[in-house]
Amino acid sequence: MMDTRQVIEEYLSSDDFRLALSPPESEPLRQYYFIGLLRRWVHTREEALGRSLYACTNTFGCQMNARDSEKMEGVLTAAGFVPTEKEEEVDLIIYNTCTVRENANTRVYGRLGYLNSLKKKHPDLLIALCGCMMQEAHVVEKIRKSYRFVDIVFGTHNVHKFAELIWERISGGCMVVDIWDRADRIVEDLPASRKYFFKSGVNISFGCNNFCSYCIVPYVRGRERSRAPEDILAEVRRLASDGVVEIMLLGQNVNSYGKDLAEPMSFAELLRRVSEVEGIERIRFMTSHPKDLSQELIDAMAALPKVCRHLHLPVQSGSSRILEKMNRRYTKEQYLDLVHRLKAAVPDISLTTDIIVGFPGETEEDFLETMDVVRQVCYDSCYTFIYSKRTGTPAASMPDQVPEDVIKDRFDRLLALVGECSAKRTAMHLGETVPVLVEEVNDHDSHMVTGRMDNNLLVHFPAGSRLIGQIVPVRLTECRGFYYIGELVLEK
Ligand code: SAH
Ligand code: SF4
Ligand code: F3S
Numbered sequence: 001m002m003d004t005r006q007v008i009e010e011y012l013s014s015d016d017f018r019l020a021l022s023p024p025e026s027e028p029l030r031q032y033y034f035i036g037l038l039r040r041w042v043h044t045r046e047e048a049l050g051r052s053l054y055a056c057t058n059t060f061g062c063q064m065n066a067r068d069s070e071k072m073e074g075v076l077t078a079a080g081f082v083p084t085e086k087e088e089e090v091d092l093i094i095y096n097t098c099t100v101r102e103n104a105n106t107r108v109y110g111r112l113g114y115l116n117s118l119k120k121k122h123p124d125l126l127i128a129l130c131g132c133m134m135q136e137a138h139v140v141e142k143i144r145k146s147y148r149f150v151d152i153v154f155g156t157h158n159v160h161k162f163a164e165l166i167w168e169r170i171s172g173g174c175m176v177v178d179i180w181d182r183a184d185r186i187v188e189d190l191p192a193s194r195k196y197f198f199k200s201g202v203n204i205s206f207g208c209n210n211f212c213s214y215c216i217v218p219y220v221r222g223r224e225r226s227r228a229p230e231d232i233l234a235e236v237r238r239l240a241s242d243g244v245v246e247i248m249l250l251g252q253n254v255n256s257y258g259k260d261l262a263e264p265m266s267f268a269e270l271l272r273r274v275s276e277v278e279g280i281e282r283i284r285f286m287t288s289h290p291k292d293l294s295q296e297l298i299d300a301m302a303a304l305p306k307v308c309r310h311l312h313l314p315v316q317s318g319s320s321r322i323l324e325k326m327n328r329r330y331t332k333e334q335y336l337d338l339v340h341r342l343k344a345a346v347p348d349i350s351l352t353t354d355i356i357v358g359f360p361g362e363t364e365e366d367f368l369e370t371m372d373v374v375r376q377v378c379y380d381s382c383y384t385f386i387y388s389k390r391t392g393t394p395a396a397s398m399p400d401q402v403p404e405d406v407i408k409d410r411f412d413r414l415l416a417l418v419g420e421c422s423a424k425r426t427a428m429h430l431g432e433t434v435p436v437l438v439e440e441v442n443d444h445d446s447h448m449v450t451g452r453m454d455n456n457l458l459v460h461f462p463a464g465s466r467l468i469g470q471i472v473p474v475r476l477t478e479c480r481g482f483y484y485i486g487e488l489v490l491e492k
Helices: 004-012 031-049 063-079 102-121 137-146 158-171 217-221 229-241 268-277 295-303 320-325 332-345 364-377 405-429
Strands: 054-059 093-098 127-132 150-153 175-180 200-203 245-250 282-286 310-311 351-359 379-384 433-441 448-452 460-461 472-480 483-488
Touching: 004 031, 004 063, 031 063, 031 364, 054 063, 063 093, 063 127, 063 158, 063 200, 063 245, 063 351, 093 217, 093 268, 093 472, 102 127, 127 158, 150 158, 158 175, 200 433, 229 245, 245 268, 268 282, 268 295, 295 332, 320 332, 320 364, 332 364, 332 405, 351 405, 379 405, 460 472
Parallel strands: 054 093, 093 127, 127 150, 150 175, 200 245, 245 282, 310 351, 351 379, 460 483
Antiparallel strands: 433 448, 433 472, 448 460, 472 483
């Protein structure tokens, strides 16, 4: 199978590139062309400076952003930049932003002040801002006005144009702003780097059609678009042949995958096909909207051994009244029924969730319904969020915004209960021998490694770094709250 990097190298050494007078119109060739121009530019700069050119990516938000960042890093590496985490000594810095809650926004503005001081010290530094925040007109307005030192601003729909945008900035000399209000297509076959050599995210759909009333994502990520199954499978096969053993299929709502395709395909069917790829040993996916979770998917999870026994199933609230206001389109009873069916089909399934506290109009009774769901489901872990008002969403103009002190009190009570459930669930595996994917050398003790169980729990155990990327049997000897200490079981 052809590797994207190989395809780029072949193009860049061809006459098509060397003799080209203008960029090709079609993608991804057009971006390969700009990667080629950047590579020459990077090389000239390196000669002049007597050192490499460094680039640093800062990623906020969810797995979608993380994957987009890997794509940008893939382009930068192909262009000859060296990735680094040290912001102080970089030549190009990217902030891939999130706007799902106000605090994600505030953090970026906070960092911009620092970037300004950095640029004063290094005037050649290129600063790029992208991601979900940039899809909001008021944000871009503010950057144009008050943050003139920023070099490149682009959004979520044109990440594939990254090479071209950098070129535009270095050849044009002034701030480049390119925001699309929708995506016209999905550009395939661009390079992507990976944080871990043995696991990778794979986009299966982009955008969201659900318009939960509190959520900004559909506005900044656009309508739902599924990738063609052939493209997904080709990427998974390429990753497998490159040493990847675990993949995470990514979409805002993977359960509605494929409904928009010319030849519709269910998510369960996609899972079956991905499961057939040799070399892939573990499959995860995120996120599942409860309203679209089919019995077919439950059955597929039970039947396919490579699919991890873990499901992230955001409930958001346990009150049917609030769920309706949130436009989630399921009730407390329907959610609990789903959980019962999941537990019946996959007895050891680990369930995790997202909960919002303080949605407008949430009463004590509503909150107690949420506590009741947490108690009944007994989640392995739970991401709890304080409701954050997002301008432009229906919930932002709903009456009865809940006072801060009430939210704080509810949040603390929820956190205590969630902690109890997680501790109970985590402790259940003590003494078991389980398959663990070894991810890295332990942060605190270099004689230990850290790995992940199928249900997403971490295990630390004595072993060497040569096991990184392998799935090995580990006996769980000690439970320390939310993780385990274990020992490698040597196979006879
Ligand atoms: N598509 C995914 C999640 C996307 S955002 C899903 O539907 O599950 C991740 C989480 O952020 C959401 O599940 C929700 O719990 C939280 N969230 C989204 N908007 C929020 C807001 N305005 N305030 C607080 N939390 C929010
Ligand atoms: Fe937001 Fe709802 Fe879409 Fe998730 S499903 S991204 S919470 S609108
Ligand atoms: Fe944030 Fe965008 Fe993800 S708003 S949560 S980075 S889709």
